[in-house]
Structure formats: structure tokens, C-alpha cells
Amino acid sequence: MTLIHDLTAGLPAGAVTIDRVDTMLYAHDASDFVGRTGAVCFPETTEQVCHVVRTCAKHDVPFVARGSGTGLAGGATPLDGAVVIVLTRMNRILEIDPINRMAWVEPGVLNLDLTRGVEQSDDLFGLHFAPDPSSQQSCTIGGNVANNSGGPHCLADGVTSAHVLACEVVLSDGSIVLLGSEGSEDDGLDLRGAFVGSEGMFGIATKICVRLTQNPPHVRTMLLDFESVRAGADTVGAIIAAGIVPAALEMMDKLCLQAVEAYIHAGLPVDAAAVLLVEVTGLPHQVEAEADLIARIGREKGARHVRVAQDEAERALLWKGRKTAFGAIARIKPNYYLHDTVVPRGALPEVLDRIYEIARRHELLVLNVFHAGDGNLHPLLVFDRREPGVLDRVHAAGEEIVRVSVEAGGVLSGEHGIGLEKKDFMPLLFDDHDLSAQIAVRHAFDPIGLANPRKVLPSPAACGDLRHVPEGAWI
Amino acid sequence: MDLSGLDPIIEAIRSGVSVGVRGTRSRTVPITGVQPDTWVGAPVGVIDFQPDEMTVRVRAGTSIAELSSELGTRGQFVHGIDSGVGTVGGALACGRSGLHRLGRGSIRDVALEVRLIDHRGNLVKAGGPTVKNVSGFDLCRLFVGSFGVLGFAHEFVLRTRPRPLAECWFVAPVSEAEEVARIQRGFYRPSSILWDGREVHLCLTGHPSDIDAQIAGSRFSWQPVGAPEVPTDWRQGTVRPADVASIVEREAGRVIAQVGTGTIHRPGPSARREEQPERRGIVHRLLAEFNPRRLLNPHVDTESL
Numbered sequence: 001m002t003l004i005h006d007l008t009a010g011l012p013a014g015a016v017t018i019d020r021v022d023t024m025l026y027a028h029d030a031s032d033f034v035g036r037t038g039a040v041c042f043p044e045t046t047e048q049v050c051h052v053v054r055t056c057a058k059h060d061v062p063f064v065a066r067g068s069g070t071g072l073a074g075g076a077t078p079l080d081g082a083v084v085i086v087l088t089r090m091n092r093i094l095e096i097d098p099i100n101r102m103a104w105v106e107p108g109v110l111n112l113d114l115t116r117g118v119e120q121s122d123d124l125f126g127l128h129f130a131p132d133p134s135s136q137q138s139c140t141i142g143g144n145v146a147n148n149s150g151g152p153h154c155l156a157d158g159v160t161s162a163h164v165l166a167c168e169v170v171l172s173d174g175s176i177v178l179l180g181s182e183g184s185e186d187d188g189l190d191l192r193g194a195f196v197g198s199e200g201m202f203g204i205a206t207k208i209c210v211r212l213t214q215n216p217p218h219v220r221t222m223l224l225d226f227e228s229v230r231a232g233a234d235t236v237g238a239i240i241a242a243g244i245v246p247a248a249l250e251m252m253d254k255l256c257l258q259a260v261e262a263y264i265h266a267g268l269p270v271d272a273a274a275v276l277l278v279e280v281t282g283l284p285h286q287v288e289a290e291a292d293l294i295a296r297i298g299r300e301k302g303a304r305h306v307r308v309a310q311d312e313a314e315r316a317l318l319w320k321g322r323k324t325a326f327g328a329i330a331r332i333k334p335n336y337y338l339h340d341t342v343v344p345r346g347a348l349p350e351v352l353d354r355i356y357e358i359a360r361r362h363e364l365l366v367l368n369v370f371h372a373g374d375g376n377l378h379p380l381l382v383f384d385r386r387e388p389g390v391l392d393r394v395h396a397a398g399e400e401i402v403r404v405s406v407e408a409g410g411v412l413s414g415e416h417g418i419g420l421e422k423k424d425f426m427p428l429l430f431d432d433h434d435l436s437a438q439i440a441v442r443h444a445f446d447p448i449g450l451a452n453p454r455k456v457l458p459s460p461a462a463c464g465d466l467r468h469v470p471e472g473a474w475i
Numbered sequence: 476m477d478l479s480g481l482d483p484i485i486e487a488i489r490s491g492v493s494v495g496v497r498g499t500r501s502r503t504v505p506i507t508g509v510q511p512d513t514w515v516g517a518p519v520g521v522i523d524f525q526p527d528e529m530t531v532r533v534r535a536g537t538s539i540a541e542l543s544s545e546l547g548t549r550g551q552f553v554h555g556i557d558s559g560v561g562t563v564g565g566a567l568a569c570g571r572s573g574l575h576r577l578g579r580g581s582i583r584d585v586a587l588e589v590r591l592i593d594h595r596g597n598l599v600k601a602g603g604p605t606v607k608n609v610s611g612f613d614l615c616r617l618f619v620g621s622f623g624v625l626g627f628a629h630e631f632v633l634r635t636r637p638r639p640l641a642e643c644w645f646v647a648p649v650s651e652a653e654e655v656a657r658i659q660r661g662f663y664r665p666s667s668i669l670w671d672g673r674e675v676h677l678c679l680t681g682h683p684s685d686i687d688a689q690i691a692g693s694r695f696s697w698q699p700v701g702a703p704e705v706p707t708d709w710r711q712g713t714v715r716p717a718d719v720a721s722i723v724e725r726e727a728g729r730v731i732a733q734v735g736t737g738t739i740h741r742p743g744p745s746a747r748r749e750e751q752p753e754r755r756g757i758v759h760r761l762l763a764e765f766n767p768r769r770l771l772n773p774h775v776d777t778e779s780l
Contacts, residue, residue: 101735177751177753189625191754194617201612214663238527283681429610438614445760457611
């Protein structure tokens with residue numbers, strides 16, 4: 001029996017396709033990488049996911065789970081004719097417990113739909129799902145779990161792992177396991193914690209128990225503008241050092257400001273070198289005290305103006321500026337490459353200087369719009385891919401940015417993941433022993449190595465997969 | 476990296492005998508009858524506290540008191556490792572979040588980087604020093620709470636946080652589960668809600684005026700009280716948070732529940748989790764990879780993992 005015949009046998013009509021357009025469509029995610037799709041499946045239940053995975057094991061074919069395909073690191077790119085398991089039809093919120101603030105959801109639920117589904121719950125303050133990636137209107141909870149996604153409001157509340165209590169997971173042999181529990185304080189190994197952020201290489205989450213967070217009753221959103229990027233970056237460190245962890249602390253530089261202002265007309269200070277968008281939330285006295293202190297720190301560090309949103313409409317406008325930055329950039333050049341590294345907050349001024357220098361040397365435009373509060377840089381290299389040789393310069397500049405970030409004491413990725421994009425940079429952070437430990441954990445979850453192989457781990461290390469060669473195989 | 480203090484541990488592991496690691500023996504772990512051939516202790520000392528980064532690099536054998544004192548100079552602390560006896564390594568090896576799990580989250584979220592010695596005596600690093608990081612698999616969360624059977628952690632980078640302006644405990648007589656639910660719904664992000672079937676202890680943190688306003692607006696008769704303590708000979712277990720009400724009503728006075736998290740404290744040994752063969756399979760494969768001859772902490776009962 002062929003792979004396609006066996007896949008079709010356990011799925012509803014129309015849930016398997018090898019149509020050329022479909023396989024091309026699912027050969028990539030939102031990154032630049034294009035893979036090769038063996039087949040595309042659209043399961044609707046955990047049992048159907050098990051069937052697909054078991055069939056892949058029978059035919060020794062790799063599989064890749066996929067949500068909306070918004071990943072930027074190539075994590076959902078199928079390699080070697082992998083079967084793409086599209087989970088967007090598993091999109092139900094199964095159960096909400098507003099008292100204990102948790103919900104069971106399927107992996108295809110969109111991030112923003114989850115918040116919309118729980119916000120009217122029976123809680124004095126209302127509830128939401130805290131991780132809020134910029135793609136939250138289209139990315140799925142399953143994708144958030146795979147990438148341990150963040151977002152602007154994760155500074156105070158933590159990234160996805162802090163908001164996932166349990167996952168029902170289909171392992172690569174088709175068995176089902178529950179990792180974690182609703183009461184997530186069991187003694188012993190935190191397999192749930194290891195699973196979150198494993199980029200689809202440990203198995204497929206088919207049900208997820210998420211923690212819900214009370215909405216803040218009071219919010220202050222402020223925009224501080226500076227004559228130098230360094231003054232803005234210094235302010236970030238000073239705010240944190242003063243004992244304030246804002247709900248969000250974002251930075252945009254001049255070029256980004258100009259692009260955004262031309263796009264949304266929010267009255268942004270386009271002559272500033274940089275702005276900080278700061279949001280403090282909580283109960284009223286705390287919010288007022290923190291907002292006052294942030295304004296004072298900002299002025300001491302050279303802020304020219306401190307604009308405080310006067311109402312929800314103005315707050316929404318300021319956030320629209322931040323969240324539509326990537327769209328606004330199309331006014332400058334048709335293409336962009338978005339990087340994602342993290343550096344210690346104290347290194348922000350030096351690393352930003354280096355990024356501008358790298359872009360200048362490669363004759364590229366760079367815009368910076370990023371999560372300054374946790375040092376999570378997002379340099380955007382903008383370009384026109386029709387320009388001969390420009391992609392080589394973009395990749396060379398990107399590699400330098402990654403190296404500069406790591407040299408400054410930083411790490412490869414804060415929220416996009418490693419995927420295909422950065423797997424060969426892993427040795428910058430980890431030596432052979434460190435990588436062996438990661439390979440060992442991967443093998444513990446997926447001994448047969450069919451769950452999204454050849455991602456995350458650098459190419460030579462991926463040879464570790466050969467440790468589990470089927471009997472009779474030639475090496 | 477300063478490797479002082481590691482040589483005896485590496486030597487012991489490489490000698491091929493079974494090795495146990497211990498700090499002040501202040502925490503209970505599930506044990507077997509087996510004793511290690513030799514014991515080692517972790518190195519001590521706070522290496523680098525960066526208040527502007529809200530991180531601290533600390534050796535595993537450092538006492539909780541020393542770490543708390545150092546961080547306290549800048550008004551910061553590490554959740555789950557901020558009070559009590561024992562060592563930093565011991566607290567993280569056991570992975571218990573304490574009474575503030577509801578408001579502050581899990582202790583498994585505080586370890587940003589873990590450096591350990593593996594079963595071959597090699598130095599291994601997991602995670603990284605920044606407060607946000609998805610570079611590779613999240614081994615830190617796996618090592619926290621592993622009772623030292625996946626390797627001996629000797630150094631951590633931990634996430635610190637500012638101490639709240641105020642932290643106040645209150646107590647009120649509450650015997651009905653519906654009333655407890657009303658408290659859960661009506662207070663903004665409380666740090667802890669404890670219920671024994673007769674009284675609720677509530678911990679609020681933040682600006683003193685906000686705390687006063689929340690208490691004043693509540694229909695319960697709250698009285699200020701000191702931080703409660705769970706009897707030291709009681710053991711911690713976990714249930715579904717939705718089942719807490721029925722358990723506490725049934726066992727009133729003989730149980731303390733951390734409402735909203737499902738953590739239950741009772742006298743005597745805690746019940747074992749309902750085990751699934753698929754989960755055990757992963758655990759066994761992890762042990763086969765990280766502790767193949769069971770020479771690391773052989774006294775720990777790995778069936779409890």
C-alpha cells in the first residue's frame with residue numbers, strides 16, 4: 001500500500017491532498033525557506049492525528065505539524081517529502097474554568113480568538129491569554145506552544161511556557177501522552193516544560209490546557225521620545241533598575257517611526273531618534289506611582305516629551321503604530337528580513353550601534369522595532385529583492401547581527417525559534433556536550449526521529465539521528 | 476568560567492562509583508533503600524548579581540539565606556528561593572514553588588541557565604543568561620525538579636524580580652466553596668489563597684493603598700495576620716483545581732489547599748500521580764540517556780519522577 005492510500009484510509013474525504021498547488025502552498029511557512037511536501041493532511045481529531053503519525057512511522061516518512069504557518073524561522077517547512085499535518089481544523093475551545101482561570105483548547109485555535117472566547121468570563125476583571133505575538137490575529141495556540149512564543153506583553157507576565165499547564169501530545173509512534181496537569185505542581189520531571197518550545201520535534205500537541213490571566217483594571221500607556229537611541233536604551237535599564245517591570249516596554253527607531261507615521265498618522269515624533277512605548281497596568285495607585293516614576297526617569301535620561309495616552313482610543317492608536325510597523329515598512333522597500341536575537345539590557349546601546357554600522361557597511365537600510373524591556377532585538381533589514389546581489393548582502397548582514405548579539409552575552413532567538421534559520425548558529429552558544437544533551441532529550445521524546453527532523457540542531461549534530469537506524473539499514 | 480570546587484565532583488563521577496549530591500538535607504525527596512558510595516556537595520557563592528538585568532548567577536551550594544541577603548540589598552528576590560533553609564541547588568532540584576504559586580507562577584520558570592556535570596563527568600550548559608530565550612530545547616525546565624538524577628547542577632542564572640511595595644496576609648472565616656470562588660473572582664491577581672475548610676488566608680501584594688482598597692471593598696471580614704506556615708511534616712500533592720473544593724470540604728482541618736493551583740498539603744506521604752505508560756517511557760529513556768547506570772543520586776526513587 002502507498003503512503004497516500006494508507007493516509008486516506010483513516011481520514012475523512014478530502015482530508016488528504018497531494019495536489020500540486022496544495023503541496024507548494026504548504027512547502028513553506030512565513031520564512032524564506034521552501035521545502036518539499038510529500039502530502040498534506042487536515043485531521044479534525046486527536047485520533048486522526050494519531051492515524052497520520054502512525055502511517056508516517058509505518059512508511060518511515062517524516063511529518064511536520066503546522067498551524068497558520070506564521071513562523072519566521074522555517075520550523076514548519078517540510079523537508080525530504082515530509083507529510084504536513086495541518087491542525088487548523090482542530091480549532092475549538094473545549095472547556096473554560098473561569099474560577100481557576102484555565103481553558104482546554106485545540107491547537108488550531110487562533111491566539112486572539114482564545115482571548116475573545118474567554119474575555120466575557122465570570123470574573124470581576126475579565127480574562128485573557130497573556131502571550132500576544134504580533135501575529136496574534138492569525139497565529140495558533142499550537143504554534144505558540146511549539147515556539148514558546150512571546151509578544152510585547154510578556155515582559156511582566158512571561159512567555160507561553162508560563163501559561164501552559166498541560167498538553168495532550170501525539171508522539172512519533174502514534175501513542176498519546178498527557179504532559180503536565182491542570183494542577184501543575186507535581187514532583188518530578190517537567191516534561192511539559194521541555195515540550196513547550198520544542199518546535200514540533202518532540203511530538204504534536206492535540207489539546208492544550210492554558211492558564212488565563214485577569215485583565216488589568218487600570219492601564220497607562222506612555223510614549224517617551226529621545227534625541228538619541230542610546231538615551232532611550234539607557235532609560236530601559238534605568239526603569240528596570242528602579243524596580244518596575246512594565247507590562248510592555250517597546251522601542252522604535254527613527255526610520256521605523258517615519259514609516260509608521262506616514263502609514264497611520266498618530267502624531268508620532270518623526271524627528272526623534274527613538275521612542276519608547278511603555279505600558280504599566282494593574283490597580284490604580286500602583287499604576288499611577290509607576291507611571292510617575294517612569295516619566296521622571298525618562299526626563300532624567302533625556303526624554304524630550306512624555307506623552308500619556310488620554311483615553312482608550314489614543315492608547316489603541318499608539319499600539320497600532322507598534323503593531324503595524326511591519327506593514328508600514330512596505331512604503332520604504334517591498335521586502336524585509338526580520339531578525340530576532342536577545343542581548344542583556346545593558347548591552348542594548350552598543351549592540352544597536354553595531355547593527356547600524358553593519359547595515360551601513362552592507363549598504364542596507366535597517367529599522368529597529370523591538371521588545372526593549374527584555375532585550376529582544378528585532379532588526380528589520382529592508383530591501384528590494386529585484387536588486388542584483390541584495391539577498392547575499394542581507395544574509396551576510398544578518399549573520400553578523402547574530403554574531404554581534406551572541407558576543408555581547410546574548411542568545412540566538414527570543415521568540416521566533418531556531419528552526420532552519422539558525423540551526424547552524426547553535427554552536428555559537430553551545431558546545432558538543434551541550435548539544436549532545438539536547439539531542440538526548442529529543443531522542444527520549446522521539447526515538448524514531450520522524451517528528452520534524454533536521455530542525456533546531458546544527459547539521460553535524462543532526463547526525464545523532466543515525467543512532468537510531470532501522471535494522472538492516474546500510475550506513 | 477571559574478571551575479573551582481568542581482574537580483572533586485568530576486573526579487568522583489569519573490571514578491565509576493555511585494555518587495550522591497546533597498546540601499543541607501532540609502528537603503524531602505522520594506528515596507530508595509540504596510545509598511551512594513560517596514557524597515559530594517555543590518560549590519557555593521553568588522557569582523554575579525545584575526540588578527539592572529534582573530538576573531543573578533549563583534553556585535548551587537549557596538544558601539538561600541545568602542542569596543536572599545545579596546538580592547535584598549537592591550530590593551529583589553528569586554521566586555521560590557526567597558526564604559527558608561537549604562541551598563539554591565536543593566530548592567531547584569526539588570522544584571516546589573511554595574505558597575505564592577498562584578501569583579508568582581512556577582519555580583520552574585526562574586532558571587534561565589543551568590550548568591551541570593553529566594554522568595560522564597562532562598560540563599554541560601542548558602539555556603542562556605538572558606531573560607528571554609528560545610535558542611534550542613528548554614532543558615532548564617527539565618532539570619529543575621529532577622532531584623539531581625539527570626546530572627549535578629553546579630551553577631544557575633536565575634531570574635530575579637523586584638519585591639512588591641507591600642505584601643500583606645489576611646484571614647477570614649470561610650467554610651463554603653462558593654464563598655472561596657467569590658474570593659477567587661473578586662480579587663486582582665492575589666499572590667496566594669489558602670483554604671483549610673474553615674478559614675481562607677489571602678495574600679495581596681503591591682501598593683499599600685491598593686491593598687487597603689481591595690480589602691475595604693470585600694464583603695468578607697478580613698483580619699491582618701502573619702504569613703501562615705504549613706506544618707513541616709505535611710507533604711505536598713497535586714489535584715485538579717476544580718476538585719479542591721470537594722476535597723477540602725471532605726477533609727476540613729486536615730488539609731490546606733492552595734486555591735487556584737491544585738496544590739494540596741496533607742499530613743503523611745503524598746499520593747503518587749496516576750501514571751501513564753507513555754509518560755514513563757519518556758522518563759525511562761531520559762534516564763537511559765542521562766543516568767544510564769543509575770550512578771547519580773541512586774538513593775532517589777526514580778519511579779516518582
